[in-house]
Amino acid sequence: MTVDAAREFTRFYTNRIGVLRGGLHGSRHPLPEARVLYELGHADGPTEVAALRATLDMDAGQLSRLLARLDDDGLVVREKAERDARRLVLRLTAQGRRAFAKLDRGSATEWAQLLDPLSEGERARLVGAMGAVREILGDDRAGATEVVLRDPEPGDLGWIVARHGAVYAAEFGWGLGFEALCARVVADYAEAAASSTPGHRAWIATAGGAPAGCVLSVRGDEPGDAKLRLLLVEPWARGLGVGGTLIDAVVADARANGDRRVVLWTNSPLTAARRLYDRRGFRLIAEEPHADWGIPMTGQVLALDL
Template identity: 40%
Template sequence: MTATQIASIRRFNRSWTEVTALLDDSYLHSGLTLPEARLVYEITQRSPQPVVELRGRLQLDPGYTTRLLDRLAERGLLTRTVDPDDRRRQLVAVTDAGREVAAQLASRADSQVAELLDPLGPADRGALVTALDTVVGLLFRESEPEVTIRTARIGELGWVLTRHAEIYEAEYGWPGFEAAVAAIVADLLGRSEQSRVWVAERAGRLVGSIAYVAEDAGTARLRLLLVEPAARGQRLGVRLVEECVAYARAAGHARLVLHTQDALTAARAIYAKTGFTLDRTSREDSLDPNGLAEHWVLELG
């Protein structure tokens, strides 16, 4: 890493600390310091829990942790008891008052973020979220929970459209792309008996999508492959394509086809890895005014 890169990250840290008032004595006007508020949050997520596990997860000094817990207990936000399964350990649990404070903090934090994003337009908000997801994916990938792939539920095609529009606007800026995706989504909704949409979910958050639609008895089309920036590099794109391929094969189709762009190198690599071959290129149906459309096919027989 270069000195310029290090300076850039440190500058962001200072700016974020300032804009979110993390150094205030009263975090979000709660009367708690930031470390105290974080402890309330962590204990609320799993109550009761061993103090030693809490301290280890947050990498806190034992004496410092004890002082923080003492102050929170004095305010009636938590209780401490001896672990009946191991009397050498202490358990900490949140009280009703502590849950109320945690809920207030969550609401105020949401409002703080909404106020921070309010001056930005939709495209800039999408670009910011994409960038932050990328940061999480690159720096904290090992701690991410498992990603599951499931059939999309009512309303989730709206997410598929929105994230396609936001991510492609941020990364490529192709004119008319959102309208093209909207037409695909409308077609899928209008042909629900001939189509299927899957989404990838991680910790309650959608991070990817793919769709299948039957064109005729012998041919099906793969559509709407998307992987959130934070979830890239983890074979999720391959898993989504394999899900679609397996479904098309089980449905008895002889081939699976798709339309993509020559600029989408990561997606093209996924298609090649799963057995697709490039059939032809064209310019007239390209979504990229400076690139080529590509038509790929996978023989399923």
């Protein structure tokens, strides 16, 4: 299933950005030539052939033939390195720099056209998902995706309910009853926050600028209890540290408020979240089987003494 999905995405994406067209971004250069021009155009100085081959992960024979074509077209010059005559270095000619500039402008224009119909939120989500793909698949140049917490903005509370409903229905089969519960929790939080009731906070986590998760902190049933509610991490953002960052925010806020403990209610299928809680010292204080959303499971109450 995962392999099929990855293959389908690859077909969609390569078609969407025009990889199979004869010339990339309106130029006469197919993708392999365009990549060489791009790398040389962004280099600070001459580039060793060996380094370019490693960057492109290209067969030596294929790269040699490609460079020969670009040399014949007057776009690239191959010459011996100053410090080691055994090594070849590459640089763009003036004509090659003009070809690179056309490609660069074409790429920017095509991406602008792709992004133009998208809302600001959709663009942020797209960029965040791209960063997650690069990081998960081991792109060393991508750098770690920064997880940032912010207060909810207009529309975010509806997003919390919608994403809980969609994600948990897809992954666990929890239906409308669960989404209704989330809506009530969010509504209660919104009313308390609107009246500035102490001890009510919410955080939206972003990764690469895209909404990647959320959590609420409300008053617990017992005096001195902060209750963690509606922790969610978007599937594409898992493994980036989003869940732990959100839990830590609730705990830090409870400590700042002078609370005696943080409590939460979770369910037995949520094993990944349970591991996050366990690592932070939460302990099981009660559990009870239920089938509130049509699926038998065990509800679990956890607590962290502060």
